[in-house]
Amino acid sequence: MSDNLIEVRNLKQYFNAGKSTEVRAIDDISFTIKRGETFGLVGESGCGKSTTGRTIIRLYDATAGQVLYNGVDVHAPKSKKENHELNRKMQMIFQDPYASLNPRMKVLDIIAEGLDIHGLVKGKTERKQRVIDLLETVGLNREHAERYPHEFSGGQRQRIGIARALAVDPEFIIADEPISALDVSIQAQVVNLLKELQEEKGLTYLFIAHDLSMVKYISDRIGVMYFGKLVEMAPADELYRNPMHAYTKSLLSAIPLPDPIYERSRVRHPYNPKDHQYGPDEKVEFHEIAPEHFVLCSEKELAEMQATRV
Amino acid sequence: MRNEIEQEKLTPQDFERITIDADQAERIEKPSLSFWQDAWLGLRKNKAAIVSMVILLLVILMALIGPLLNGHAGDAQNLRHANLPPKIPGIEATGLFDGDGKLAGKTVNLYEMKKVDEYYWFGTDGLGRDLFTRLWEGTRVSLFIAFVAAAIDMVIGVAYGGISGYFGGRTDDIMQRVVEILIGIPTLIVVILMIMIMDPGIAAIIVAIIITGWIGMSRIVRAQTLKYKSQEFVLASRTLGAKDGKIITKHLLPNMLGIIIINTMFTIPNAIFFEAFLSFIGIGLQPPAASLGTLINDGYKVMENQPYVLLFPAIVISVLMIAFNLIGDGLRDALDPKMKD
Numbered sequence: 001m002s003d004n005l006i007e008v009r010n011l012k013q014y015f016n017a018g019k020s021t022e023v024r025a026i027d028d029i030s031f032t033i034k035r036g037e038t039f040g041l042v043g044e045s046g047c048g049k050s051t052t053g054r055t056i057i058r059l060y061d062a063t064a065g066q067v068l069y070n071g072v073d074v075h076a077p078k079s080k081k082e083n084h085e086l087n088r089k090m091q092m093i094f095q096d097p098y099a100s101l102n103p104r105m106k107v108l109d110i111i112a113e114g115l116d117i118h119g120l121v122k123g124k125t126e127r128k129q130r131v132i133d134l135l136e137t138v139g140l141n142r143e144h145a146e147r148y149p150h151e152f153s154g155g156q157r158q159r160i161g162i163a164r165a166l167a168v169d170p171e172f173i174i175a176d177e178p179i180s181a182l183d184v185s186i187q188a189q190v191v192n193l194l195k196e197l198q199e200e201k202g203l204t205y206l207f208i209a210h211d212l213s214m215v216k217y218i219s220d221r222i223g224v225m226y227f228g229k230l231v232e233m234a235p236a237d238e239l240y241r242n243p244m245h246a247y248t249k250s251l252l253s254a255i256p257l258p259d260p261i262y263e264r265s266r267v268r269h270p271y272n273p274k275d276h277q278y279g280p281d282e283k284v285e286f287h288e289i290a291p292e293h294f295v296l297c298s299e300k301e302l303a304e305m306q307a308t309r310v
Numbered sequence: 311m312r313n314e315i316e317q318e319k320l321t322p323q324d325f326e327r328i329t330i331d332a333d334q335a336e337r338i339e340k341p342s343l344s345f346w347q348d349a350w351l352g353l354r355k356n357k358a359a360i361v362s363m364v365i366l367l368l369v370i371l372m373a374l375i376g377p378l379l380n381g382h383a384g385d386a387q388n389l390r391h392a393n394l395p396p397k398i399p400g401i402e403a404t405g406l407f408d409g410d411g412k413l414a415g416k417t418v419n420l421y422e423m424k425k426v427d428e429y430y431w432f433g434t435d436g437l438g439r440d441l442f443t444r445l446w447e448g449t450r451v452s453l454f455i456a457f458v459a460a461a462i463d464m465v466i467g468v469a470y471g472g473i474s475g476y477f478g479g480r481t482d483d484i485m486q487r488v489v490e491i492l493i494g495i496p497t498l499i500v501v502i503l504m505i506m507i508m509d510p511g512i513a514a515i516i517v518a519i520i521i522t523g524w525i526g527m528s529r530i531v532r533a534q535t536l537k538y539k540s541q542e543f544v545l546a547s548r549t550l551g552a553k554d555g556k557i558i559t560k561h562l563l564p565n566m567l568g569i570i571i572i573n574t575m576f577t578i579p580n581a582i583f584f585e586a587f588l589s590f591i592g593i594g595l596q597p598p599a600a601s602l603g604t605l606i607n608d609g610y611k612v613m614e615n616q617p618y619v620l621l622f623p624a625i626v627i628s629v630l631m632i633a634f635n636l637i638g639d640g641l642r643d644a645l646d647p648k649m650k651d
Contacts, residue, residue: 095542100542102565117551168550
């Protein structure tokens with residue numbers, strides 16, 4: 001058993017492949033996620049972050065490439081039992097707390113859905129007890145089990161979504177922008193809950209977001225995506241201290257801080273992919289510029305970056 | 311005045327910190343209402359819908375027991391009793407429905423003239439058949455067609471639209487092309503073609519409804535399925551490993567049920583009207599069977615001399631149409647607040 005829980009190898013996801021409307025949502029990305037760590041994935045809207053998460057968990061069939069979970073290819077054809085097992089180990093927390101809970105089901109049934117599908121409980125009382133335990137794990141009351149989703153606030157709903165994912169005892173959770181639909185005061189609540197759960201249960205997270213400050217707070221390593229490509233990947237601190245790719249620099253320059261003096265001097269660096277001026281025969285590849293720090297660049301750029309790196 | 315100021319004085323205890331119990335902070339005070347309870351509360355406030363429901367129940371009740379009430383059979387002809395105006399015991403003393411009718415320009419009591427002892431509550435037609443019995447027999451036919459149409463809508467329409475929308479891709483393409491062909495054929499032509507191969511009557515009308523009646527519903531259900539199947543709660547269910555059947559029955563159908571019910575409520579009056587229209591133009595039910603359409607057709611021919619032959623079936627069909635539409639309206643407001651406008 002290797003150290004890597006998730007290995008994504010040359011993953012490609014094209015929609016309408018071969019037609020004039022082809023969209024390359026994910027264009028050849030590779031990364032690994034270690035057991036017990038949080039891997040943050042950032043990038044602007046429409047750059048393929050969510051698609052990456054959904055392809056990993058098999059909501060979409062990959063066009064090409066592999067996703068290895070514990071060394072097992074997720075997308076390869078498998079028996080029903082193996083599929084079932086995999087569904088249990090990988091879970092997802094969704095972005096919109098208002099759309100991710102079925103409005104016609106009671107919280108009890110929403111959370112117990114995974115328990116029912118995987119036959120994890122026997123009898124009604126055990127089922128209810130498990131749900132109550134889960135509700136308490138995410139900081140909700142036992143009487144919430146009998147209520148409907150519309151009676152809850154956004155933060156509470158997101159916690160119900162987390163409880164649903166936790167019900168099947170997963171090892172790996174894909175958090176697809178779990179906080180971007182929430183009020184800032186509630187965001188910390190949810191992120192801290194995720195952190196606590198990680199410590200308690202040894203979970204591994206793929207944390208997808210566009211809020212850089214939140215990603216830095218929760219992630220061990222961060223990948224930056226731009227138009228379906230991973231442009232930079234580094235440990236969280238390293239990425240913030242030494243952003244190498246022009247797009248990462250641009251992203252970081254866009255973070256506002258509640259500090260008027262800093263804000264007065266903050267300059268936004270717009271990113272234009274044409275600035276690279278890659279020649280026709282130049283190979284743009286993922287290079288390791290420092291230990292664990294990868295950048296998508298050409299040989300020429302690599303030399304320049306290494307020269308300027310502090 | 312002084313007293314009030316003294317009362318306002320704050321003691322040090324007032325500044326003691328109240329610790330918020332996390333258990334209390336997450337508490338919801340409102341009683342829990344399910345979707346259907348909430349919808350019922352909404353519907354109850356809609357007076358027009360409630361009145362319509364009561365009237366509709368009365369009409370259904372009359373359709374069931376009406377033909378048995380006065381002892382006359384609907385197809386029993388009695389030429390001696392032909393063309394009698396309505397005469398209702400109890401009300402006849404008031405001068406209304408007392409059996410008076412016009413004969414050669416003069417008002418005479420036709421019952422006395424023809425020496426009829428029986429009461430025909432809604433009068434008789436040109437063949438001496440009791441119109442009260444025939445009216446409720448006709449209503450029975452109309453309601454039967456209405457509920458058959460609703461059932462076809464619910465079964466074929468929902469299944470067709472659901473399959474088309476849920477599986478998408480090529481399945482959807484083919485199924486939608488079939489629908490487009492079907493929708494291009496006017497229903498009237500389908501009925502006329504049906505009559506060429508089978509006898510005109512309820513069976514032909516039902517076959518016509520089976521062929522084309524469910525298309526509107528299938529389109530609505532398909533659109534709803536497309537909307538819901540990419541919703542995050544369906545994706546969540548799929549990541550948990552739920553099978554298609556479970557997703558359809560537990561997630562998609564419960565969410566679409568409101569719209570399905572609303573649409574059915576609007577299909578029903580259409581079907582009633584469709585049958586009445588076909589019977590009126592003579593390609594629907596054939597005599598001696600009665601339906602609201604044939605009764606109106608009969609009444610329309612003698613409108614000037616015996617308006618009551620037309621009056622009662624016209625009232626019943628109008629009441630039916632209005633009641634179903636108002637109930638549909640009320641249900642739409644109660645079940646689907648977003649559709650209000």
